[in-house]
Amino acid sequence: MPVDRFKSTWENLGKDDPLWAVLTDPERRHGGWDLDEFLATGVGPIASVANLVDEAGLSFGERLIDLGCGAGRLSHALAAHVHEVVGVDVAQSMVDEANRINRFPDRLSFVHYDGFRLPFEDESFDSALTLISLQHSPPPLQIAALLELQRVVRPGGVLVFQLPCRPSKREELTTDGMRAAIELLDAPTPIGAGQAVPVRARVTNTSGHTWPSGQLIRLGNHWLRGDDPVTWDDGRTDLPHDVAPGTSVELELQVVAPEETGEYQLELDFVQEGVTWWAQVGSTPVRTAVTVVAEPVAVAPASGGEQEIVIAALQAPHERKDGGIEMFGVDTNLVRLLFAHCGSEVVNVVADDMAGEDWESFTYVVRRGETI
Known part of the structure; x- marks a missing residue:
């Protein structure tokens, strides 16, 4: 228009x-x-x-x-x-x-x-x-x-x-369908304060239920200092297709580093928007240590996520x-x-x-x- x-x-x-x-x-x-x-x-x-x-x-x-x-x-x-x-x-x-x-x-x-x-x-x-x-x-x-x-x-x-x-038309998953194994494949460190970087992960459906695409089921992340949240809602990425029990899919997530320098934990977890983060109902998130520095750091280009x-x-x-x-x-x-x-x-x-x-x-x- x-x-x-x-x-x-x-x-x-x-x-x-x-x-x-x-x-x-x-x-x-x-x-x-x-x-x-x-x-x-x-x-x-x-x-x-x-x-x-x-x-x-x-x-x-x-x-x-x-x-x-x-x-x-x-x-x-x-x-x-x-x-x-x-x-x-x-x-x-x-x-x-x-x-x-x-x-x-x-x-x-x-x-x-x-x-x-x-x-x-x-x-x-x-x-x-x-x-x-x-x-x-x-x-x-x-x-x-x-x-x-x-x-x-x-x-x-x-x-x-x-x-x-x-x-969107969301159908709420049952809690026993909210089970995922998350393996970090690439999480750059150090990164600059406020810098946006790609993070890659392989996720496996460890439940007995298919995860349907288009139902606001997403890989997301939090930034923590110790166990205290600094940024709770950051990036999101959707499932590219339905994910059957026992199968895996690789996802790329864009995250934005906190504005203050220091040592942080980057936590990845699944969420069904408007329902719950899966860690709250028994799924296991994954964490990795990330150092945030003052200046932006060169990172590998995204593999198509931005497109x-x-x-x-x-x-x-x-x-x-x-x-x-x-x-x-x-x-x-x-x-x-x-x-x-x-x-x-x-x-x-x-x-x-x-x-x-x-x-x-x-x-x-x-x-x-x-x-x-």
Whole structure:
């Protein structure tokens, strides 16, 4: 979808039915939203992400940009948490509607932009947020938008954003199916602080049940100091196909080293997203010692893992059952690698339901790194 077509789509939605286009309840089409009720729906989601920011030891600060603000539903809720909110949208019709219903004109403003470059100076905001907005943009536009948010947020500031990963219908494994033998084949050490590196492992299904692909069954990793977690959620890689009992498959996992130098344990374990890490139900993870140094270290190139991630990210759009605009997903590993490359830290990744029941979706909390 070219940018002009994307902008035209939202421009028309903003003219025809702006509140429904932002929040697509099938029963609220054709002007069916009550304005007070519409704005009230933003309070809960913003309270939830504010808690995530607090738990990460970060702050929204004084000035926040709300990208893809639409008619200002979340911008109004954000005004209770920061001194100044600037909502930005590609559709002038949405910006006009947001300005029309603006209840905090002293602290809340709305700006139109061209879909390419945000009309703000570098490092001019303390924080950035975008929820249930980027999911409607093709992946190249999603990545470009994330880079623009990285540009306009100051070092040490926070970015909070939600992105779907892929359509999903999960069937929960029984705990006796969650048994794996994990053999490390390649785990570089030393590696640089914040450096992204590939780790290869051979995994064997030691249970009596087939592991079905496409069910959010993934090899993942944690970073530990002793037995204390430093980074619990880091990389993920999916099964390439069903894995029958007694059979093995080699997987490559992209991991990102902690930001502080020192001695760490890199732990690999399986997880079924939204269910449990397998070590918690009796499977045995594997650990290896890794030294993290100040400067990046040359490592062998990935054996195709990054290419597979990009292919997963550029998947075709999917129509929504509620009649809303099409949806696109971006792989979580690609998002992690993007911000690691930019020198920022993905502090937390939390599964959410913002993309609907047919999509696997995540909310990311990122601490913006120093300018590089």
